[in-house]
Amino acid sequence: MTRKEKTFPYQLYLVISKNDCKNKNMLHVAEQAILGGVDLIQIREKKLSYELFLEEAARLLEITTKYGVPLIINDNINIAIQLDTAGVHVGNNDIAPTQIRKIWNEPSKLIGYSIEYMDQLKSDDCIVSDYLGISPVFLTPTKKDTVTEWGLSGITKIRKNTDLPLIAIGNIHKENIRSVIKAGADCIAVVSAICSAIEPQKAAFELKNEILK
Numbered sequence: 001m002t003r004k005e006k007t008f009p010y011q012l013y014l015v016i017s018k019n020d021c022k023n024k025n026m027l028h029v030a031e032q033a034i035l036g037g038v039d040l041i042q043i044r045e046k047k048l049s050y051e052l053f054l055e056e057a058a059r060l061l062e063i064t065t066k067y068g069v070p071l072i073i074n075d076n077i078n079i080a081i082q083l084d085t086a087g088v089h090v091g092n093n094d095i096a097p098t099q100i101r102k103i104w105n106e107p108s109k110l111i112g113y114s115i116e117y118m119d120q121l122k123s124d125d126c127i128v129s130d131y132l133g134i135s136p137v138f139l140t141p142t143k144k145d146t147v148t149e150w151g152l153s154g155i156t157k158i159r160k161n162t163d164l165p166l167i168a169i170g171n172i173h174k175e176n177i178r179s180v181i182k183a184g185a186d187c188i189a190v191v192s193a194i195c196s197a198i199e200p201q202k203a204a205f206e207l208k209n210e211i212l213k
């Protein structure tokens with residue numbers, strides 16, 4: 001399967017971890033988010049051991065499978081392979097997309113790749129990826145080790161230089177989501193706007209409605 005044969009019909013992307021859900025149950029938040037309109041989920045656990053990450057991802061996979069929502073694993077290609085998830089998301093400090101294609105020989109699997117520098121757009125890693133994360137659109141307390149705050153003008157600039165689906169991430173919420181879509185993003189990824197919401201289902205529904213306006 002070539003990238004051209006793959007579609008990317010996802011518009012609202014939840015990136016989730018136990019920690020980001022604070023006192024709420026992560027699996028419940030994920031299920032509520034799906035019911036509210038999230039159509040792609042990434043599990044991102046930066047501090048768990050392999051075994052605990054695997055266990056948590058397996059539980060989440062049961063829920064995402066029930067609803068037909070693809071699950072993406074952050075960083076850890078071995079967990080993605082072991083659980084046969086829909087794909088993996090990596091950045092500049094992780095295993096490169098070209099390497100992933102060599103060890104995970106399943107063309108249908110989705111690879112997401114974070115863009116922190118314009119030069120990356122010319123790389124083979126982009127060629128083998130299925131979507132690009134605009135990393136970040138706005139500075140966010142959820143992830144502080146970022147390089148370039150792209151802003152809305154950055155989205156437009158990246159849009160002009162690639163046909164790949166663009167996922168905007170970083171401090172996106174109900175009030176600014178429309179402007180991010182207008183600037184050229186295909187899909188919006190959020191952590192806090194859903195994980196920190198009192199009612200995650202309602203929050204997801206409102207975000208999705210803004211995207212579809």
Ligand SMILES: Cc1ncc(COP(=O)(O)OP(=O)(O)O)c(N)n1
Pocket residue numbers: 013015042044074075089090091092093094112114132133134135143167169189
């Ligand atoms: C959709 C999406 N975009 C960007 C990122 C960031 O990935 P990365 O740069 O590898 O940073 P960490 O998430 O590993 O801290 C992402 N996870 N998802």
Ligand SMILES: Cc1nc(C(=O)O)sc1CCOP(=O)(O)O
Pocket residue numbers: 015044114133134135136137140141142143146169170171172189190191192193
């Ligand atoms: C997981 C992640 N990656 C980012 C990047 O810039 O690559 S920003 C981020 C966290 C986004 O969280 P929130 O929606 O709470 O701002």
Ligand SMILES: [Mg+2]
Pocket residue numbers: 074075089090091093094
């Ligand atoms: Mg990473």
